[in-house]
Amino acid sequence: MNNQKLLKKRIESQVKRIKKAEHEPRPNLPSMGTLGLVMILPIIGGVYLGHWLDDKIEGYSMHWTISLLFIGLIVGIFNVYFLIRE
Numbered sequence: 006m007n008n009q010k011l012l013k014k015r016i017e018s019q020v021k022r023i024k025k026a027e028h029e030p031r032p033n034l035p036s037m038g039t040l041g042l043v044m045i046l047p048i049i050g051g052v053y054l055g056h057w058l059d060d061k062i063e064g065y066s067m068h069w070t071i072s073l074l075f076i077g078l079i080v081g082i083f084n085v086y087f088l089i090r091e
């Protein structure tokens with residue numbers, strides 16, 4: 006008999022907790038995979054574009070590749086910052 010009262014009390018408290026959690030706003034944090042993609046895609050895009058531009062120039066050159074790598078890194082950092090800030 007005492008176990009039934011204890012079980013009933015626990016179930017009631019869990020139901021209250023679930024109902025309370027349904028009404029509370031959840032934090033809108035993106036997943037780590039999304040953050041990784043938002044960070045990596047501009048870097049990879051910058052490297053590919055820079056490599057393509059360097060191939061168009063005669064001789065051995067990596068100026069565009071390195072420049073666009075750093076620009077992609079900066080864009081990726083800003084993307085992650087703005088995504089987390091929302």
